[in-house]
Amino acid sequence: MTLDPLKLNKKDFQPFLEELAKDHELFAPVRLVEGVSVYRKIDPADEIDLDASNPQKPVKEVFFPQSEAMLRFEKVGNRHKVTSTDEVKKPRVVLGARACDIQAISLLDDVFLGKEYTDVYFLKKRQSTLLVGFACNHPLSTCFCASTGGGPFAREGSDLFFIDLGESYLVEALTEKGRALTQSKLFVKASEKEIALASDLEKKAAERSDASLPVEGIEKKLDQLMESRFWDRLHEKCIGCGVCTFLCPTCHCFDIVDEAVNEQGQRVRNWDTCLSSLYSLETSGHNPRPTGRERTRQRVMHKFNYFPKNFKKIACVGCGRCIVYCPVNFDIRQVIQDIKNY
Amino acid sequence: MVEKKLREKAKELLSKKEVDLIIGFGEGTQPLRATPVFIRNPEEADRLVWNSFCENNLATYLHKFSRFKVGIVVKGCDARSVTALALEKRFKPEQVVLIGVPCQRMIDRKKVKKAVKGEIHKVREEGEKIIVAGEDGDVVLKREDFLYPLCKACTHRNPVQETLRVGDPVGEAPLTEPNPEAKAFEKKPPEERWAFFEKETGRCIRCYACREACPMCYCTECFVDSSNPRWIEKSLSSADLEFYHIVRAYHQTGRCTNCGACERACPMDIRLTYLTQKLNQEVEELFQFETGVDPNALPPLSTFKTDDPQEFVK
Numbered sequence: 001m002t003l004d005p006l007k008l009n010k011k012d013f014q015p016f017l018e019e020l021a022k023d024h025e026l027f028a029p030v031r032l033v034e035g036v037s038v039y040r041k042i043d044p045a046d047e048i049d050l051d052a053s054n055p056q057k058p059v060k061e062v063f064f065p066q067s068e069a070m071l072r073f074e075k076v077g078n079r080h081k082v083t084s085t086d087e088v089k090k091p092r093v094v095l096g097a098r099a100c101d102i103q104a105i106s107l108l109d110d111v112f113l114g115k116e117y118t119d120v121y122f123l124k125k126r127q128s129t130l131l132v133g134f135a136c137n138h139p140l141s142t143c144f145c146a147s148t149g150g151g152p153f154a155r156e157g158s159d160l161f162f163i164d165l166g167e168s169y170l171v172e173a174l175t176e177k178g179r180a181l182t183q184s185k186l187f188v189k190a191s192e193k194e195i196a197l198a199s200d201l202e203k204k205a206a207e208r209s210d211a212s213l214p215v216e217g218i219e220k221k222l223d224q225l226m227e228s229r230f231w232d233r234l235h236e237k238c239i240g241c242g243v244c245t246f247l248c249p250t251c252h253c254f255d256i257v258d259e260a261v262n263e264q265g266q267r268v269r270n271w272d273t274c275l276s277s278l279y280s281l282e283t284s285g286h287n288p289r290p291t292g293r294e295r296t297r298q299r300v301m302h303k304f305n306y307f308p309k310n311f312k313k314i315a316c317v318g319c320g321r322c323i324v325y326c327p328v329n330f331d332i333r334q335v336i337q338d339i340k341n342y
Numbered sequence: 343m344v345e346k347k348l349r350e351k352a353k354e355l356l357s358k359k360e361v362d363l364i365i366g367f368g369e370g371t372q373p374l375r376a377t378p379v380f381i382r383n384p385e386e387a388d389r390l391v392w393n394s395f396c397e398n399n400l401a402t403y404l405h406k407f408s409r410f411k412v413g414i415v416v417k418g419c420d421a422r423s424v425t426a427l428a429l430e431k432r433f434k435p436e437q438v439v440l441i442g443v444p445c446q447r448m449i450d451r452k453k454v455k456k457a458v459k460g461e462i463h464k465v466r467e468e469g470e471k472i473i474v475a476g477e478d479g480d481v482v483l484k485r486e487d488f489l490y491p492l493c494k495a496c497t498h499r500n501p502v503q504e505t506l507r508v509g510d511p512v513g514e515a516p517l518t519e520p521n522p523e524a525k526a527f528e529k530k531p532p533e534e535r536w537a538f539f540e541k542e543t544g545r546c547i548r549c550y551a552c553r554e555a556c557p558m559c560y561c562t563e564c565f566v567d568s569s570n571p572r573w574i575e576k577s578l579s580s581a582d583l584e585f586y587h588i589v590r591a592y593h594q595t596g597r598c599t600n601c602g603a604c605e606r607a608c609p610m611d612i613r614l615t616y617l618t619q620k621l622n623q624e625v626e627e628l629f630q631f632e633t634g635v636d637p638n639a640l641p642p643l644s645t646f647k648t649d650d651p652q653e654f655v656k
Contacts, residue, residue, distance in 0.1 A: 032545055035456065036611050055546065056609055066547065067577035140461055142372065235379040239402060242549035243609045259575045272577045273549070278567045292406070327555050327607035328398060329370045329377035 006171040006182055007190040007199070008162075016186050017044035022091055024130075027062050028095040028235050029055040031232060039094070050096050050164075053140060054319055058249035059097040064244070066271045070121065070256070075263035085266070086121050092129040093181070095162075099154035100145045100319040104249030105131070106157050109253055110311040123270075132178055133158030137201050139209040142320030145334060146211035150317055153202045154216045161199045170198040174291070186213045213333055214340040215304070215314055220337055222305040225298075230291035230342050234335065235296035244297065244322035244330070250315040251309075253279070274298045300335060344443060344509040345392045348415065351441060351508055352387040357412050361439050365403050366415035367396040373465045373474075374451035378403065390415070393506075394449040394467055397490070399423055399603040401557035408433050417445035419601035421501030422634025423557040426597055429640060432560065440584035442504030442511040447493035452487050452611070457481075486517070492602040492615055494518045501639055521600075524619035538613075543583045544609040548576070552614055553590060555607035558597045565589060596625045597642030601635045628654070 008016060020026060021044045028048040030040040037055035039062050042048055049055070057066070069085040089276040106127075134151035136143075145147035145151055155161050159178030163170040170190050173179035190198075224230075255272040259265050272279055275296070280289040289295050307315035316332070323331050348366070355361045368379035368389045376395045380403075381387055392415075400414055401423035416424060421440055425514040430433045449472065460477030467473075472483040493515040502509070519525060527535060550566070564573065565573045566586055568609040575582050590604075591614070605614040625631050628651050629642040642650075 035452065036545065067579075141463070233380070234583060236403075236406070237503075238382045239551075239554040241551035241554040242547075243551050243607075245634075246470045246547050246549045247609060257575065257576055259577065268575075268577050270578075276567075277548075305431065321373070325609035327551050327603075329372065331371040331377075334371060 004193055005190040006187040007168050007172070007194055008171050010167045010188055016184065017042075017095075019186070020044075020129075020181065023091060024093045025090045026093050027215055036228050039096075041178050043258040044281055047171060050097065050134060054098055054101065054321065056247055056321070056325065058104060058247065058319070059094060059101040060104060060252070062092070062094055062129070063105065063122055064108065064112070064252060064254075068121060068269050069266045069325065072260055072266045073264065081215075086124055088124045088128045090128075092125070094129055094132050094134060095132040097124075098151060098319070099132060099133060099156075099158075099213075100149050100317040101249045102131055102133050102157040103145075103148075103150045103317045104152060104319075107307075107311070107313060107315055107317070108252055110313075114145075114311075123321060125166075127166075130159040130176075130181065130224070131157060132160045132162060132181075133207070135163040137162065139205055140320060140324075141210075142323045143208070144191075144210040144213050144318035144320065146206065146209035146318070147215055148212035148314060148316050148318040152205035152209050163201060165197055165201070167196060168194070170194055191245070209318070213318075213336050215316070217316065218304045218336065218339055221342075222257055222301060225300075225339070225342065228342070231293045231297045234300075234338070235292040238275070238292050238330050239295050239328055240275050240277070240292055240295065241327065243325050245273040245275055246271055247321040247325055249317055249319055249321075250303070254330075255279075256288040270328065274302065300339075304336075304339070316322050345390065347508045348390050348441070348443070348571070349387045350371075351357060351506060352390055352413065353380060353384040353443075354580075355439060356381065356387065360411070361412040361413040361494060363407065364390075364406075364413040364415070364441070365400045366390045366441070366514060367392065367398075367400075373462045374449070374454060377418075392443060394446055394485075395412045395451060397603075397606055399555070399557055399601045402555060402561055402603070404433060404438065404557065405458045405560050408437075411437050411439070413439040415441045416504070417443060417448075417498065417500050418498040418501050419599045420557075421503060422498060422599040422632075423601065423635050425503050425634035426599065427557060427560075427642070428637070429634075430597075430644075434574075435637075438503045439506070440501060441566060442501030442507045444501070444507070444509050444599065445493070445496070445499040445516075446512070447489045447496065447499070449485065449488050450490045454483065457483060457488070467572075483600045489517070490602055490606075491518070491522050492600050495520050495522050496600070498599075498632075498635065502635055518577065521619035523613065523616035524623055527616045527620065539584070539587075540580065542612045542614075543587045545612050546578075546583045546587065546588070547610060548583070548597075549609065551607035552604035552612075555603040556594075558594060559590075575577050586625055587614070587617070593623045596629075596631060596643050597633055598622055 026042050028042050029037040031037045035206045062283050069250045074081045074084045112119040139152045159175045161172040173182050176218040253272045254269045256269045258267050281287045303315040352364045364381040367376040370377045399420045401420050458474050458476045458481050464475040468486045474481045497514050497516050499512050631642050
């Protein structure tokens with residue numbers, strides 16, 4: 001669904017948030033310190049960080065929090081009382097996510113809302129949330145969304161799509177629900193000139209995102225590499241921290257633990273990372289992924305072989321976070337090239 | 343030139359089979375970065391680089407290669423880590439060939455990024471200048487203003503216990519007072535100190551990059567990973583985050599070389615070294631001990647003397 005593009009002046013952005021906040025909970029990037037932002041629940045008056053490049057933690061956190069209580073339990077007399085924790089009280093609107101992060105949400109849909117099972121925690125949040133995507137005018141040199149089936153102005157998955165024109169936003173309603181958010185008087189019809197400016201920005205941004213990475217055919221190539229010497233050297237510089245997996249918009253592994261003190265507690269699910277030895281350690285003491293070799297292989301195989309086998313898509317959206325924040329400059333782009341050339 | 347000599351030495355060591363591999367730095371894939379490389383053939387030695395972005399403490403990789411004879415490129419702080427690890431019997435000293443490079447003090451890449459508008463395309467060093475090619479052309483920065491605070495305060499730039507040296511020795515006079523961040527922290531009233539600690543640890547995502555980047559964090563099972571006994575929960579409650587950060591720092595007492603690898607590894611820019619600086623300062627004051635400087639001196643918390651100072655027992 002595409003309608004005539006609208007315009008929202010930046011001075012009307014906060015009033016727009018105020019209108020939204022009447023019926024919605026709002027989520028947007030918030031700056032914690034200079035250069036570090038995360039998605040948080042916000043009040044319209046809060047300062048939100050839309051100018052920064054992608055926040056460290058991706059928007060997946062709104063749907064799949066790093067740490068989420070699944071239920072609470074308490075001993076009452078001779079019985080245990082169990083209470084549900086998952087209540088989404090109001091519809092939600094997420095503002096500020098880039099195309100890469102939104103594309104990743106659709107990949108998570110395949111996992112959490114797939115054929116085999118439905119994750120109610122993810123489902124409830126997903127169903128009650130509208131996504132206001134923001135065009136990425138300025139992809140970084142570490143970005144390669146154009147190689148992974150997306151693009152800096154990819155609109156798929158967004159209900160509303162904002163393009164920053166400087167003094168104002170060009171606003172496109174992409175779904176019926178998105179259109180409902182633009183009924184306010186703050187939105188006006190965009191002029192020809194503004195539409196042309198947006199399309200110019202789109203062209204420039206497309207040129208910036210690296211479209212050259214050879215991900216085509218990577219699944220088949222990896223089929224042959226499971227027991228290859230390829231992995232012997234690849235993992236050497238990886239120190240085995242969780243930066244790349246925790247900051248990855250598509251990584252979704254978790255660990256469920258019970259936290260209890262005396263007679264009450266909660267069942268919590270926390271993000272987990274395949275790069276940690278503990279992740280695959282079995283109760284017997286045996287670890288099927290005993291070294292960095294097997295763990296690095298798992299990270300790469302899951303993204304570029306297992307996920308495509310299950311869902312016909314690679315589990316990488318080219319956001320570049322794993323490249324920017326890796327303490328040792330382990331670069332997934334180089335890995336993709338190396339696989340191709342091996 | 344350091345880089346050329348480094349490559350020559352590496353070739354020599356590998357050709358003569360004096361080492362199985364050399365751990366050093368190679369060209370990074372982004373401006374302001376170098377990346378660890380593992381060189382096994384003399385022909386590959388030309389991949390080695392040396393510049394002010396060789397910030398990682400490569401000693402953390404020695405644990406992976408404990409069965410090999412390893413040549414390792416070290417700055418002053420890294421060399422001290424190797425000595426400290428040898429004292430903890432992580433390997434036999436003869437297994438490691440220390441290729442010492444007197445350190446020019448490393449450049450704080452995040453600070454450079456913040457100082458330049460837009461994205462950085464390329465960076466080169468020219469004497470005391472950093473020349474940054476950005477979106478709006480070249481920006482010239484004064485090197486001294488963009489060094490890591492710990493590097494500015496460093497008094498051990500020349501690697502100790504080196505097997506061989508590449509480059510000329512440098513003066514050991516620091517550019518600032520020692521432990522600058524601990525000093526600044528101490529000056530705050532207790533409530534502000536707590537607020538600072540809470541704010542910093544509150545951003546932690548428990549990726550453990552700080553732990554993995556540190557050569558001294560090598561426990562087979564870290565206390566955070568133990569399920570029996572369970573010392574700590576795994577979620578993001580402030581109590582657990584604070585507990586992790588206190589214990590991580592405390593386990594470094596008498597073992598930390600102020601290299602700053604923990605803080606540089608953090609994706610959330612959490613200040614960490616003020617805690618370890620404070621511990622280093624205490625250890626130095628109480629025991630006149632600096633980690634990894636004397637290859638025969640055990641860390642104070644690993645040993646006992648009847649005349650140990652005990653002014654802190656009140």
